[in-house]
Amino acid sequence: MASANQVLRDCIRDGKLDGKYSNAELRKARDNLPSDSDEYSDCSEIIAAAIKGGSNRGSGAGSPGVGATDPAGEAVARTQDTGDLAAIADSKKAPSVDVGGTSLAPDSSGFFNLAGAANQVPLPLMVALVLLALFAMASGIAALRERVPALARIPLLSKLPTPRVPFFQRRH
Secondary structure (H helix, E strand, O other): OOOHHHHHHHHHHHOOOOOOOOHHHHHHHHHOOOHHHHHHOOHHHHHHHHHHHOOOOOOOOOOOOOOOOOHHHHHHHHHHHHHHHHHHHHOOOOOOEEEOOEEEOOOOOOOOOHHHOOOOOOHHHHHHHHHHHHHHHHHHHHHHHHHOHHHHOOHHHHHOOOOOOOOOOOOO
16 A cells, blocks of 8 residues: 555656555555646646556556647647638638627727727826926926027027026036
8 A cells, every 4th residue: 555645756756656555545646746846847737647547557668749740639629620611711601709798899999099098187187297297398498598508599588587507517
């Protein structure tokens, strides 16, 4: 008699069951499989195959892996996919998808109708952005007026009082 821990060690070590285990031991091992082993190995599939493979045989082979194929199944699936694509291409009705009880069809999302968009910027945020933009423009004009003497002679700008902004002097 083996324990569930022995089954798990056997499977995790090399990805297959080398020993002979009872179905009760295999079920207990499958139910107590650590989450990291369940995620990073295919031991749950190997143990399930050993249970399904026969009563108390327990010698489960490894999983067929990614490269295993089923030519007959692939041919049937390919034929069905080709038929589905031909039916969609021949139909004059636009395809739609049911999502949460709402039928979605191409161009029904309102993406190209942006005038009716319900998303708006909240008023306090809009006021803050406008004030920030005005402050940035006023600061920029004041700094340019100090740096560029020709701007001080423009009639409208010469009437605006500007504070003296100290700038670092360049070394020559």
